[in-house]
Each structure stands twice: as structure tokens, then as C-alpha cells.
Amino acid sequence: MSSTFLDTLDTPAAIVDLDRVEWNLQRVATYAREHGLRWRPHTKTHKTAELGAMQVAAGATGVTVATLLEAEVMASVSDDVLLAYPPVGARKLARLMALPPRVRLTVALDSHDVLEGLARAARDAGRTVGVLVEVDLGMRRVGLRTPEEAVALARAAASTPGVAFRGVTFYAGHIRVPQAELPTAMNAQSEALATFVGALSHAGLPPEVVSGGSTPTLWQSHTVKGLTEIRPGLNALNDRNAAVIGACDWTECAYSVLATVVSTAVPGQVVIDAGAKALVKEEGLAPGYGVLLDRPEVVVKNLSEEHGLLDVSGTTWRPRIGERVRVVPNHVCVSVPQHPRLYVLRGDTHVATWEVAARGW
Amino acid sequence: MSSTFLDTLDTPAAIVDLDRVEWNLQRVATYAREHGLRWRPHTKTHKTAELGAMQVAAGATGVTVATLLEAEVMASVSDDVLLAYPPVGARKLARLMALPPRVRLTVALDSHDVLEGLARAARDAGRTVGVLVEVDLGMRRVGLRTPEEAVALARAAASTPGVAFRGVTFYAGHIRVPQAELPTAMNAQSEALATFVGALSHAGLPPEVVSGGSTPTLWQSHTVKGLTEIRPGLNALNDRNAAVIGACDWTECAYSVLATVVSTAVPGQVVIDAGAKALVKEEGLAPGYGVLLDRPEVVVKNLSEEHGLLDVSGTTWRPRIGERVRVVPNHVCVSVPQHPRLYVLRGDTHVATWEVAARGW
Numbered sequence: 001m002s003s004t005f006l007d008t009l010d011t012p013a014a015i016v017d018l019d020r021v022e023w024n025l026q027r028v029a030t031y032a033r034e035h036g037l038r039w040r041p042h043t044k045t046h047k048t049a050e051l052g053a054m055q056v057a058a059g060a061t062g063v064t065v066a067t068l069l070e071a072e073v074m075a076s077v078s079d080d081v082l083l084a085y086p087p088v089g090a091r092k093l094a095r096l097m098a099l100p101p102r103v104r105l106t107v108a109l110d111s112h113d114v115l116e117g118l119a120r121a122a123r124d125a126g127r128t129v130g131v132l133v134e135v136d137l138g139m140r141r142v143g144l145r146t147p148e149e150a151v152a153l154a155r156a157a158a159s160t161p162g163v164a165f166r167g168v169t170f171y172a173g174h175i176r177v178p179q180a181e182l183p184t185a186m187n188a189q190s191e192a193l194a195t196f197v198g199a200l201s202h203a204g205l206p207p208e209v210v211s212g213g214s215t216p217t218l219w220q221s222h223t224v225k226g227l228t229e230i231r232p233g234l235n236a237l238n239d240r241n242a243a244v245i246g247a248c249d250w251t252e253c254a255y256s257v258l259a260t261v262v263s264t265a266v267p268g269q270v271v272i273d274a275g276a277k278a279l280v281k282e283e284g285l286a287p288g289y290g291v292l293l294d295r296p297e298v299v300v301k302n303l304s305e306e307h308g309l310l311d312v313s314g315t316t317w318r319p320r321i322g323e324r325v326r327v328v329p330n331h332v333c334v335s336v337p338q339h340p341r342l343y344v345l346r347g348d349t350h351v352a353t354w355e356v357a358a359r360g361w
Numbered sequence: 362m363s364s365t366f367l368d369t370l371d372t373p374a375a376i377v378d379l380d381r382v383e384w385n386l387q388r389v390a391t392y393a394r395e396h397g398l399r400w401r402p403h404t405k406t407h408k409t410a411e412l413g414a415m416q417v418a419a420g421a422t423g424v425t426v427a428t429l430l431e432a433e434v435m436a437s438v439s440d441d442v443l444l445a446y447p448p449v450g451a452r453k454l455a456r457l458m459a460l461p462p463r464v465r466l467t468v469a470l471d472s473h474d475v476l477e478g479l480a481r482a483a484r485d486a487g488r489t490v491g492v493l494v495e496v497d498l499g500m501r502r503v504g505l506r507t508p509e510e511a512v513a514l515a516r517a518a519a520s521t522p523g524v525a526f527r528g529v530t531f532y533a534g535h536i537r538v539p540q541a542e543l544p545t546a547m548n549a550q551s552e553a554l555a556t557f558v559g560a561l562s563h564a565g566l567p568p569e570v571v572s573g574g575s576t577p578t579l580w581q582s583h584t585v586k587g588l589t590e591i592r593p594g595l596n597a598l599n600d601r602n603a604a605v606i607g608a609c610d611w612t613e614c615a616y617s618v619l620a621t622v623v624s625t626a627v628p629g630q631v632v633i634d635a636g637a638k639a640l641v642k643e644e645g646l647a648p649g650y651g652v653l654l655d656r657p658e659v660v661v662k663n664l665s666e667e668h669g670l671l672d673v674s675g676t677t678w679r680p681r682i683g684e685r686v687r688v689v690p691n692h693v694c695v696s697v698p699q700h701p702r703l704y705v706l707r708g709d710t711h712v713a714t715w716e717v718a719a720r721g722w
Binding site for chain 2: 008009011067085089140143144264271278283304305320321333361
């Protein structure tokens, strides 16, 4: 690498390619506009106010968050926040209600317990909070399993002061198939969703919002009948998993971890100073824990806490100690919060440093 | 749980049981003293000045660190720091030399490149830095593979101004067997080590320090012939992996993540708000990603970023939304730096809050 700025950075360091981010945002904004979908990006991927602001400027109709800290940070750049996570407990409800009054709040939930706590807190705060009933289309994580349960919770939301029923939400994160196999999976998703939407409409509670989408299914979102909103998060930065599954091109990977070669003592292997504490040792959709941005044939075959082990057995590349590389990790969303800040480059030029303001809770 | 303090904490939150920490430190300090070994705990596990200070007070003869930030934090509580990681690059060398002059510095390294850079920086700073030659006893991560290489590097260290050859170091992290099978593995380790120590002594460079040890092999360290120093890190807090392999008792697990039940919508499963961003989705020595501290039969079967999925199919326990649990993760060393601070309890009483000061780099 010839970049003077990267040479001066201490490693490991998280790097964002701003040209690629802008491209990624334009691509999804255009897609959403062309298909009449609202785009409410999930900001858990980047946890930075700056990238949230870019998403809003690029046409996002609001943002999605998973934690109260993300809500607090993103409320500084958006007036429309969806908390896609049930707020449980007095502390979280107090923090939610303390968000600026200008912020239109919506909460996704799947239980009467959470609904009641939220409504009580909203009434005490003199707010009205929108509610999306979370339904399960096969992920088996959270969400109601039957249309009857969804109707009952929607009816409760519609009749409880302090909250307003706005629609349904789901996350089909279980769909992880190559792009060619997606249409079949999307059809099944459409049918499962239709039973919920149909039951709600039949009960006099037609959902104004039908919010879904995940990064692997992103570009087929328009085939989900009745969908009004998508919440992709990962596609702002992308990662190795997204590239492996075909949800992005390799040139759309906008996040990498800069690392330094520290040992070449073991033959066939090169050790860098980005380990599990910088990349995260999370299994992905291909063997290993990441690949080099500029040499995707070089795989991070193992990670210790501060050691990344590059397999160089299949390449003639033999770096010297001190040489620098950039690693695209399997999963960007868990790598970002390992870092206190993101160094933002346009080409080789450092243009900004973003604090990962929403790391932690 | 009846603790008022834990009830007031927002979740997820990292909890340290101080009684257990004190027990763990006394146990290892006693073991080291009884076997004539110096105890230089690796502080990468906790990354807090407070626990580092407790280790020094309990008899540690110095501390071990992996990063420059850990070195900077631990230099505030110890006058004797081993950087068990090769410092590569001007930034890291400058930070190393900027540590207070009262701090006796030692560095582990496995290459002439790193030795030369270190010696130059030390001379420029008017310091003398000790060197441990890192050798590989089978881990295949870093370290020299042959006695000839080790002798050559030790000779260079002994003859280069700015550095002083102090001995050898190794990390046998590849030995992960039940305690009953350890003696055989330790014998092999002793023999491999002896070839290096023998070659160095024969070359007129007998190592003053022979530094080794890992948590799984900790309590058999005295069987490694010639060992002078142990560097266990994890045993200060312990985790599920350590308990599974028998390196600690379950009652010696001093770290847990407090979480709140947020959904029970999917039958046979309970969802808590400690996910991959609080516990880390790292494969361990048993299926799943952690277990409950008070109900070790309940396994965290999967993690999303902010969701922990508890398998309750094998228990009659059915918690309500809002109930709190404490999770012992597979690997404490990667969970700790997810958290900005550790809440320290004695019994149910909050006695301190420790900043995870060395998170990041």
C-alpha cells in the first residue's frame, strides 16, 4: 500500500472506504425508490452518527436501532426512530422516553408484557409510541408464530392509550441462500407474511407498515407482497459473508481492519496483529474468519486474541515483517464495535474519523 | 436474584464476583510460591488497572501484556512489564519507550527484524530492554521452531546494545485436554523445551527466565522441567471453557454477563438481551456459547447481535419477561472488552466499578 496516512496509523485500526459507502447507500436508496419501498436502515452495523446522517441524507425515511444507546446516538441525526427490540425494564423505558420529543418513536415487540410496560411509560411521559407487532416467518428467534396471536397483540396495541398500532415487522435472517435460490425462499416468505397481514386486515387492523428485509434478501425485497419498508443494515459497509452469499460485490466491501505483519516464523503462515479482539472469531459462510481486501485468496485461517493467522500456502506472496494488510472480516457488525473509532478514507486520503459512539449499551 | 443493585443495572452488564477473584488469585499465588515459580499474570483477560493491582498485591512479580494500551494501563500498577507480543512499527516502539523509566521492560519476540527495531528504539531512548526469545512448542502460531534459530536470535540479543537477553518464552495454548490426560502432554512439552534450553546453555546463553504456562495447563506447570515463570491470564476470572476442561471449578467462575429476558414467544426457548455483542459468538469446548451461572444446565444455544437464545427444553424453568439471569460465556477474554466497565460485587453488594481501561489498542 502506498498511502501515507495508513502508514502512520497504529494497528489494528478500522478503516472505512467512503466512496464505497456512498455507492452502497445510493444503490439501496435507488432500489427502494424504484420499488416504492421505504428505506429505514438498521444502524447497528456502524453505530456512528455520521454514517446515520449520510443514510438520512441519501433518502432514508428514518432509522432502525437495536439498543437504547443506538437510539440516543441516532436521535441526533434522525427524527424517526424504530427500536427493533423490545424495551424491558424501567431503565430502558426511561431512556426511551427521554429521547427528544421531536423524534417519532416506533417499537417492535412480541408480547403483552412489553406492550403494557411501554404504554404505561409513554402515558407517564405524555407521548404516543407507535407499535409494530413482531411476527416470526421462520427465523425462530423472536416474533409471534400464529396470526391469532398477532391479531390479539395488535388489538391490544390499538386499544391501549399511550401506544398506537402501526403495523407488523419481521426479520427473515434464516434465509441465507445463494442469490439464484432466493426467489423460492422469497415466495415462501411472501405466503407466510400474507397469512398475518390477511388476518390483521380481516380483524379490522390493516397494517399501515409492513417492515422487513435482511441483507441477504435485500435485492429481492420487492417480490415480498405487501412489504412497505426495508431495514437493511449490513449493506452500508458489507463484509465477507455478504460477498460470499452474493448480496454484494467484492468491490462494495467498504470496511476493513488495517493490520501489521508481526511474525513469519511458522512456514506457510503469516501472523498479523489483528486477532479475535479486532475481527471477532465468528464462524462465517466460508472457512476462516476473513480475507485480505487486496488479496482475497489469502484467508485468515485462525484467530487468537491478538494474532491473525494468514494462510499463505496457496500464494507466492511472502510479506515482510512490518508490511501492512487490510482484512475484510466475516461479519462487519460485530467487528465495528471492537474499535473506538473508524478512520474514513476517500481513496488514500484521510477525510474523517468517526467515533463508534453507540458501542456498548 | 434478590440483589437490589443488580435489579437497578441496565442490561447487558458485565459482573465480577470479588470473593471469587480473590480466591482465584490466592490459589494461583499459593501454587506458584509452593513450586518456586514466579507468577506474571497476563492482564489481557481483564484489561483493568484495578485487577492488575490486586494481582501485584497478591504476589505477582510483574505483569504480562499483549498490547501497548495494556502496557500503558498496567504500568500504572506494576514496575515490571512483559510485552508478550512483538512490537512492530514506529508508533508502537515510541509508545513502548514512553513508558515510565521506573518500569523494567521485557519483550518477547521471534525475529531479527523485531529485535533490531526494538534495540534501535531502546538506544535512542537511553533504555535497556530485556528480550525473551519466543520458541514454538507445538502451537504453530509464533515462535522459532528450531534450537539453532533460537540460539542465533539469543546471541544477537546478547550482543546488541539497547537490549539484554533474558531467556525464552513459549505459549502452549494447543494443549487442551482434560486434566487426567495432562501429564502426558506436559512430558512432551518438557522434552521440547529442554532441547531449546539445552542448546542455549551449550552456546553459553543459559536462560535466566523460562516463561510459559497457559490456563488449561496451569496446575501442572511445576512438572515442566526448567520453568521459572508462569503467565496465566484467564484464571483470574475463569469461564465456561476453563470449567469444561477442568482448569477451574464452576464456583471459581468470577465473571458473568447480567441479562434480561425479553421474549418467550418461541416455545422451548427464552431470549435474553445479551447477544454476540455482549458475550461473543466464539465456538468453545462444549456446544453453545455460554451457560447460566445459577443454572448451568441452561445453554445459550445461539446468538444474534443483541439476542441470546437460551435452550430451556431440558428444564422446567420458565422465566417471565423481565426476569434477570447471569451468563458465563465460553471465553471471558473476548467478552470483557465488549463492555466499557465491570461492575464488581461482593456477594450482592456493589463495591466498585472498574473501567475496562485497556479495551481497544
